Every structure is written in structure tokens, then in C-alpha cells.
Amino acid sequence: MQARVARYEVPPDRCDEAVEAFTDSAKEIAAMDGFESGYVFVDSETGATMTVVFWQSHAAADNSATHAATARQRAVAAVDGEVQSVQNFDVVREFSGS
Numbered sequence: 001m002q003a004r005v006a007r008y009e010v011p012p013d014r015c016d017e018a019v020e021a022f023t024d025s026a027k028e029i030a031a032m033d034g035f036e037s038g039y040v041f042v043d044s045e046t047g048a049t050m051t052v053v054f055w056q057s058h059a060a061a062d063n064s065a066t067h068a069a070t071a072r073q074r075a076v077a078a079v080d081g082e083v084q085s086v087q088n089f090d091v092v093r094e095f096s097g098s
Contacts, residue, residue: 002054002056002088003053003088003089003090004053004055004064004068004086004089005088006072007048007083008081009049009081011080012046018078019042021076021078029068033063034063054091069086
């Protein structure tokens with residue numbers, strides 16, 4: 001499994017709009033082959049925003065990269081924010097409280 005983590009800076013007063021913009025983009029991403037799940041995290045005080053998207057394989061993550069970059073840029077531009085970084089990670093272990 002692969003995870004793509006993207007960090008953004010969004011004006012704090014536009015965080016609610018950012019969540020909507022990323023949710024709209026996420027619908028496109030979720031329809032792609034190999035999509036597993038994803039999350040949007042927001043710090044409403046600072047505007048720091050992060051998305052974490054899980055892919056079933058390296059190939060699925062690679063195949064989604066161009067489309068995901070376009071969706072990411074569209075979502076952040078809608079709220080006058082900026083992409084700060086994008087990183088890919090191997091998911092090596094899951095943990096839970098149960």
C-alpha cells in the first residue's frame with residue numbers, strides 16, 4: 001500500500017471552503033483504479049491543511065499522480081492557498097486501539 005501526503009497553506013478564514021474544495025476533488029480521486037481511502041486534515045487556527053490518500057499499490061499511486069496533481073491544484077487555487085509539499089510513503093504497518 002502507498003500513501004500520498006500533501007500539505008497546504010490556506011487562509012484560516014477559508015478553511016471551511018477548503019474542505020468543500022478538497023471534498024469535490026476527492027470524488028474524482030476516489031473513482032480512480034487502485035484508490036483505497038483518503039482523509040483531509042485542517043488546523044482552522046493556522047490554515048495548515050493536509051490530505052492523506054491511500055493507494056492499493058505503487059502502480060496505482062504512480063498512475064494517479066498526474067490526475068491527482070491537477071485536482072490538488074484546482075482545490076487549493078479555489079481558496080487562494082498553496083501546495084507546500086507532496087510526498088509518497090510506503091505503508092509499512094497499521095495500528096489501532098482495539
